[in-house]
Amino acid sequence: KAGVTQTPRYLIKTRGQQVTLSCSPISGHRSVSWYQQTPGQGLQFLFEYFSETQRNKGNFPGRFSGRQFSNSRSEMNVSTLELGDSALYLCASSPTLGTGYGYTFGSGTRLTVV
Amino acid sequence: QQQVKQSPQSLIVQKGGIPIINCAYENTAFDYFPWYQQFPGKGPALLIAIRPDVSEKKEGRFTISFNKSAKQFSLHIMDSQPGDSATYFCAASIGNTDKLIFGTGTRLQVFP
Numbered sequence: 702k703a704g705v706t707q708t709p710r711y712l713i714k715t716r717g718q719q720v721t722l723s724c725s726p727i728s729g730h731r732s733v734s735w736y737q738q739t740p741g742q743g744l745q746f747l748f749e750y751f752s753e754t755q756r757n758k759g760n761f762p763g764r765f766s767g768r769q770f771s772n773s774r775s776e777m778n779v780s781t782l783e784l785g786d787s788a789l790y791l792c793a794s795s796p797t798l799g800t801g802y803g804y805t806f807g808s809g810t811r812l813t814v815v
Numbered sequence: 816q817q818q819v820k821q822s823p824q825s826l827i828v829q830k831g832g833i834p835i836i837n838c839a840y841e842n843t844a845f846d847y848f849p850w851y852q853q854f855p856g857k858g859p860a861l862l863i864a865i866r867p868d869v870s871e872k873k874e875g876r877f878t879i880s881f882n883k884s885a886k887q888f889s890l891h892i893m894d895s896q897p898g899d900s901a902t903y904f905c906a907a908s909i910g911n912t913d914k915l916i917f918g919t920g921t922r923l924q925v926f927p
Contacts, residue, residue, distance in 0.1 A: 732913055734913040734914070743904075743918075743920060744859070744904065744906075744915075745917075746916070749914060756912070756913075757912055757913070791858050793913065795913060798911040799847075799911045799912065799913070800847060800849065800908045800913055800914075800915050801849075801864065801908075804849075804915075806858030808856065808857050809857075809858050
């Protein structure tokens, strides 16, 4: 059974640019959530999607957005990139809402902003 | 109130030792407390989890102890091995949501 797939694995962008990251959940999983991991702030929740609807959002500026498609795949977008956006972006999926049931993380996309 | 405090920040033990990592929370609405293990270049992987109606849970060499009145929980790794060297995160969540609140992480090194 394939795990959560995140693409690309690595990305280098310039300040001011925008970036789109992709997440393909485990087959049959309908819920997708995103986290930002940095050495200074640790793992922080960005947002969660279920049935193409954003159910919950973390404390991040509006430059961070996301969406979920009808096949449960999800994308997150960061506009007007800042140096501080350099981080490992992790996606997790689960069969339904709730972290206690098969909640699985991908290996992440490492974003470097220069 | 949404924070989960984790200690220590780093831990060094010899093979066979029993490292203990502690976490504390404030929000009594949390009802699920997982521990994650993360290796460099990988995403966090679920190790073991507990709900507040249970005081202890064991899975293999990993044990969670949970103290509901003190709002604290801890991870014990029995007979630790060099392969256990990783970063460990405690976390907490509420109900039917995917939002995990993570602790700050503990870097564990197990020397042969």
